[in-house]
Amino acid sequence: MKDKKFQLPDRIDTSIYDKKVIVALKEKLSKILKESRYEHSIGVAYTAASMAMAFGYEPYKAVLAGILHDCAKPYDLEESLQYGKKYGVSFTPYEIQHPALIHAKLGAAMVPDLYHVYDQEILDAIRTHTTGEKAMTDLQKIIYAADYLEPGRKPLPNFKRIRQLAFSDLDACVYEIMRDVNEYLLQTGQEVEQETLEVMEYYRKVVESR
Numbered sequence: 001m002k003d004k005k006f007q008l009p010d011r012i013d014t015s016i017y018d019k020k021v022i023v024a025l026k027e028k029l030s031k032i033l034k035e036s037r038y039e040h041s042i043g044v045a046y047t048a049a050s051m052a053m054a055f056g057y058e059p060y061k062a063v064l065a066g067i068l069h070d071c072a073k074p075y076d077l078e079e080s081l082q083y084g085k086k087y088g089v090s091f092t093p094y095e096i097q098h099p100a101l102i103h104a105k106l107g108a109a110m111v112p113d114l115y116h117v118y119d120q121e122i123l124d125a126i127r128t129h130t131t132g133e134k135a136m137t138d139l140q141k142i143i144y145a146a147d148y149l150e151p152g153r154k155p156l157p158n159f160k161r162i163r164q165l166a167f168s169d170l171d172a173c174v175y176e177i178m179r180d181v182n183e184y185l186l187q188t189g190q191e192v193e194q195e196t197l198e199v200m201e202y203y204r205k206v207v208e209s210r
């Protein structure tokens, strides 16, 4: 019989797989996210779990980070700024001009209170899933890449190669995604932040210095 009364524990133990926790988080997210965003999140969760297995990383953390990574996506700019105040997150002028970037940082700040995950590795992976950062952990790289290449994403020119790299070479995968995103931004006349270029340069050096 279905246990309808299950409530999330005050603090989710991310070291032990718990199906009830997964079911409860999915149910909560399915009420907040629009259907396509929810399906994308599930796609990210299981792509990330598969990548975690390929690199010997803990798949449960990848599932949790994937399910939760877009939890702050539904809020508009005004709501995001209000939640930012509540959760002690400040946004840069560039982020405020590009509201699509805000949800990553905000999501990471909201997750402990709203979804009871306090695991810093998971929170970092959510925080950096749109832009990446230098010296990411494996989980950060996995979520950054899985967000880009989960099966539900619209096909892009280098998908086949990038999707193969996602299971063989995490740094090269991250670098190639950053290069493609950057090229797309340039081609469409969008401003690229200096920090983003520096992060991409960091991964170019990581890949080319091996």
Ligand SMILES: [Fe+2]
Residues within 6 Å of the ligand: 069, 070, 073, 103, 104, 129, 130, 147
């Ligand atoms: Fe996102």
Ligand SMILES: [Fe+2]
Residues within 6 Å of the ligand: 040, 044, 069, 070, 147
């Ligand atoms: Fe996403």
